[in-house]
Amino acid sequence: MFILDADFMQIAFATGAVVGVLAPAVGFFLVQRQMSLIGDGIGHAAFAGVAAGYLLDVSPVGAALVAATLAAVGVEWLRSRHRAAGDQALALVFYTGIAAGVVLVSAAGALNANLFSFLFGSILTVTWSDFTLVAILGAVGLGIIALLYRGLVAVALDEEGARVSGLPIGLLNVVLAALAGITIAVSMRIVGILLIAALMVLPVIAAGRVGTSIRSTILLSMGIGLLSVTAGLTISYYGNLAPGGAIVLLAAGFAVAAVAGAPFLNRTR
Amino acid sequence: MQLAVELEKVSFAYPGGPEVLGRVDLNIHAGEFVTIAGPNGGGKTTLLRVALGLEEPVSGTARLFGEPADRVRDRYRIGYLAQRTRLGIDAPASVGEVVTSGRVARRGLLKPFGRADRDAIAEAIARVGLEDQASTPIQRLSGGQQQRAFIAKALAGEPELLVLDEPTAGVDVDAQEAFGAFLGELHQALGVTILYVSHEFGAVERFVERVVLVRGGIVFDGPPAELPAHWHDPSHVHP
Numbered sequence: 008m009f010i011l012d013a014d015f016m017q018i019a020f021a022t023g024a025v026v027g028v029l030a031p032a033v034g035f036f037l038v039q040r041q042m043s044l045i046g047d048g049i050g051h052a053a054f055a056g057v058a059a060g061y062l063l064d065v066s067p068v069g070a071a072l073v074a075a076t077l078a079a080v081g082v083e084w085l086r087s088r089h090r091a092a093g094d095q096a097l098a099l100v101f102y103t104g105i106a107a108g109v110v111l112v113s114a115a116g117a118l119n120a121n122l123f124s125f126l127f128g129s130i131l132t133v134t135w136s137d138f139t140l141v142a143i144l145g146a147v148g149l150g151i152i153a154l155l156y157r158g159l160v161a162v163a164l165d166e167e168g169a170r171v172s173g174l175p176i177g178l179l180n181v182v183l184a185a186l187a188g189i190t191i192a193v194s195m196r197i198v199g200i201l202l203i204a205a206l207m208v209l210p211v212i213a214a215g216r217v218g219t220s221i222r223s224t225i226l227l228s229m230g231i232g233l234l235s236v237t238a239g240l241t242i243s244y245y246g247n248l249a250p251g252g253a254i255v256l257l258a259a260g261f262a263v264a265a266v267a268g269a270p271f272l273n274r275t276r
Numbered sequence: 277m278q279l280a281v282e283l284e285k286v287s288f289a290y291p292g293g294p295e296v297l298g299r300v301d302l303n304i305h306a307g308e309f310v311t312i313a314g315p316n317g318g319g320k321t322t323l324l325r326v327a328l329g330l331e332e333p334v335s336g337t338a339r340l341f342g343e344p345a346d347r348v349r350d351r352y353r354i355g356y357l358a359q360r361t362r363l364g365i366d367a368p369a370s371v372g373e374v375v376t377s378g379r380v381a382r383r384g385l386l387k388p389f390g391r392a393d394r395d396a397i398a399e400a401i402a403r404v405g406l407e408d409q410a411s412t413p414i415q416r417l418s419g420g421q422q423q424r425a426f427i428a429k430a431l432a433g434e435p436e437l438l439v440l441d442e443p444t445a446g447v448d449v450d451a452q453e454a455f456g457a458f459l460g461e462l463h464q465a466l467g468v469t470i471l472y473v474s475h476e477f478g479a480v481e482r483f484v485e486r487v488v489l490v491r492g493g494i495v496f497d498g499p500p501a502e503l504p505a506h507w508h509d510p511s512h513v514h515p
Contacts, residue, residue, distance in 0.1 A: 039367050154386065155386075157376070157377065157380045157385070158380055158385045160369075160373065160376075160377050160380075161377040161378075161380045161381070163367065164367055164369060164373075164374060164377050164429075165358055165377070165426070165429070167356065167358040168357070168358050168378070168429070168430070169377075169380075169381070170330070171328055171330070171351065171354050171356040171439070172351050172352050172354055172355070172356060172378075172382075172433060173348075173350070173351025173354075173381050174380060174381050175385065214368075215368045218368045219368070219413050220368065220369060220370040220372075220373055220411070221367065221368060221369045221370070221373050222373070223368075224368040
């Protein structure tokens with residue numbers, strides 16, 4: 008049977024394509040600001056959101072979207088107000104998220120296979136309505152990046168200089184944090200909460216070794232993200248493997264190859 | 277002459293900490309080239325942050341371009357070069373992208389760039405002599421060229437006040453000398469107000485009109501020729 012004959016694989020590829028380009032596009036700005044691990048912290052908050060969704064009998068994806076966005080904005084608030092150092096703010100959200108998730112899951116009696124599909128990703132459980140939500144949020148996310156591109160770049164290169172010259176740093180940081188939250192929420196069905204942060208970071212690491220400008224690095228990282236997702240889904244389909252792990256292992260392979268090959272590439276340029 | 281920076285009886289302390297600045301008075305006129313120097317921990321960076329409206333003084337007033345420093349409307353009039361360690365020199369950015377990012381505040385966050393913006397960016401790149409390297413990744417430039425690229429970024433917004441915070445930290449003496457001469461030429465050519473904050477001010481001593489020494493307060497404010505011998509920067513000796 009051809010892989011795209013299966014309806015669930017069509018949905019998985021369509022959803023994965025959105026995730027594959029959105030996650031590195033947002034991740035680029037996080038990596039440049041040395042906030043690579045924020046995705047992990049937000050992912051754990053998203054887990055609490057999924058659990059709350061089960062408990063309240065509302066959409067787990069919608070609840071995760073709210074929890075992830077609030078957590079991301081919360082980390083940024085703590086960091087910017089100097090209420091906590093960046094890593095401490097992240098630790099606070101990280102551990103609170105996972106603890107709240109465990110408590111809510113046990114309260115909802117939802118420790119089942121469906122929950123694991125959120126943690127590790129599943130290509131069988133994604134629906135066309137999931138895809139519609141992912142596509143809308145993905146388009147909104149990419150649209151916001153395009154709209155604020157120059158401002159996000161200015162902050163990534165020199166936050167202090169951007170602040171002095173009057174750019175709305177607080178707003179840009181909150182928008183970036185919210186974008187990270189949205190990305191986590193839309194990606195968790197395919198890649199899984201525990202691995203989504205990797206898709207925001209690894210393609211950027213790979214592209215950063217090869218790209219010669221910010222624009223080329225972002226486009227290349229989106230290409231690597233897309234390739235990792237589509238190839239990972241294909242491998243997981245034929246190998247009956249968890250898609251999140253396959254996707255992230257491929258992205259990690261690209262990153263390792265780029266890090267190892269960059270010195271040779273630079274010598275030939 | 278119009279005042280670019282005006283501090284009047286400014287005192288500052290961080291919450292719960294000792295006083296960092298005590299009743300500081302300082303006027304910097306438009307077009308002046310001034311270095312604010314002093315030992316690490318002496319309060320010069322704090323003075324700069326108060327002057328730029330990034331910190332609120334405990335008492336006294338800070339004004340920029342005649343407006344309260346924390347409420348200046350057109351902040352794009354300030355070009356700022358942060359300390360080297362705080363710049364994105366490891367980012368996979370081209371020189372052109374770095375310089376372009378310095379134009380965003382003047383143009384406005386959401387407005388598309390026009391011809392005037394592109395011309396200003398090209399002129400800033402040419403001003404620092406990097407026109408042949410506009411497409412080159414910033415990582416591949418020497419330390420001195422990277423510094424020039426970020427100066428071009430600050431110039432791209434066509435600033436009236438150029439502020440440099442410890443710009444030569446970690447740079448060898450020869451590169452500091454070259455940078456100082458470059459700033460002297462820039463000041464002559466553009467007539468822009470330059471505020472050079474550093475504990476190593478020897479490289480610009482020949483070019484500045486005033487040296488302001490900060491040690492909890494201002495302990496010297498005058499032309500370099502009047503600076504007592506024991507306060508000169510020993511790392512730079514000029515005949």
